[in-house]
Amino acid sequence: MLLEPIQRAKLDETDDTLFYDAPRFVTHVDDGFIQQLTDLYRQRLTPGTRIFDLMSSWVSHLPEEMTFEHVEGHGLNADELAKNRRLDHYFVQNLNQTQLLPLPDQSFDAVVNTVSVQYLQKPEAVFAEVYRLLKPGGIAIFSFSNRMFYQKAIQAWRDGSEAQRVELVKRYFQAIPGFGHVEAIAHPSTLPAFMQLFGMGSGDPFYAVLAQRL
């Protein structure tokens, strides 16, 4: 089994929909992180293609100068998604209750997910959906930092080091036959953890795990 039941547990086990009931018009990571992510999208996404932003909010990290055929959004707060100007269409769905997505097979060239993978309690079912939605040759890009809503992150994430979280997301991909080589990009913090605790950070660490559907 990919994760034991205890590793999927959250400190706050109330319905996620309640936690995301009120919109949060904030950015969850710093400018340095967003710059690295946008640069990665610039390199790996293709203009004119179909993109699915899984677990999205009111901001998009897609490069402003790139135009796409269609950007589909998904999240838990409709007010946040309504404000996201990059989305052509969006829907709200709690992935910890229902993993099957209301989207056709092989309908996207890329699936992106930003600073949200830590909240998935059934990641193997969600990654199977990501695979199903991708066209052959399509790419999935999951990025994350060290910030989180601690009470809503699964135990495996909370208890892991940053390096272990990268390995965990790699395993999520590897659990689904049909994804090719899983690539990880890691730009950890350059200062020791205790200095970051005192606000002496060198910027949010940046991690991305990527794989193509074969």
Ligand SMILES: C[S@@+](CC[C@H](N)C(=O)[O-])C[C@H]1O[C@@H](n2cnc3c(N)ncnc32)[C@H](O)[C@@H]1O
């Ligand atoms: C930290 S925010 C990140 C939002 C966005 N990707 C960004 O980069 O700003 C986490 C997002 O995960 C989504 N999320 C959390 N738990 C979820 C769940 N159980 N089902 C679906 N989406 C969830 C919420 O919609 C929320 O916007």
